[in-house]
Amino acid sequence: AFKFGMGGPIGDGRQxxxxxxxxxxxxxxxxxxNLNEAKGPYNVCAPSPVRNRQFAKTLAGILHRPAFMPMxxxxxxVLLGELSVLLLGGQRARPERLQEAGFTFKYAELDTALQDLLGRH
Incomplete structure (x- = not known):
């Protein structure tokens, strides 16, 4: 949808x-x-979570498209029923244990990650 100028946040975008x-x-x-001490759960997510509206705005900016059409x-x-909670709910997960173990992210910020993934350096 973003490629065609019809992207935007999901719901209120605050998640x-x-x-x-x-x-x-x-x-x-x-x-x-390869970490012998690794036990239990680790969050594998970037250290800088964003709200959905910021994700939409950043993606639209990189694509040089508007982000004004919220879902x-x-x-x-109506479309997804109970599954809609997966998109409308949010989680502010952070990779604290992963970073404490010594892992360093190459793409810690959303804009550089999206630029790389979309070939927009």
């Missing part, structure tokens, strides 16, 4: 969105597989 660049995800999994929460509830 937190953990995200991670695919290269960091792969590197984190490799890091944890109404009611439409998602």
């Amino acid at each position: 937190w969105m953990p995200w991670v660049h695919i290269q960091d995800q792969i590197a984190a999994i490799d890091f944890l597989l 109404p929460a009611l439409a998602l509830k």
Whole structure:
């Protein structure tokens, strides 16, 4: 939708969105597989979570497209039913244990991650 100028936030856009660049995800999994002390859950997400509206604004800016068409929460509830909670709810996850173990993110900020993924350096 963003490519065609029809993107925007989901619902009110206030929900937190953990995200991670695919290269960091792969590197984190490799890091944890080789870490003898790794036990229990680790959050593999970038250290800078954003709200959905900021994600939409950043993506639109990189694509040089507007981000003014929100996806109404009611439409998602009708289309997806209970699954809509996955898009309308949020989680402000942080990779504290991963970073304390010594992992360093190559793409810690959303704009640089999206620029790389979209080939917009």
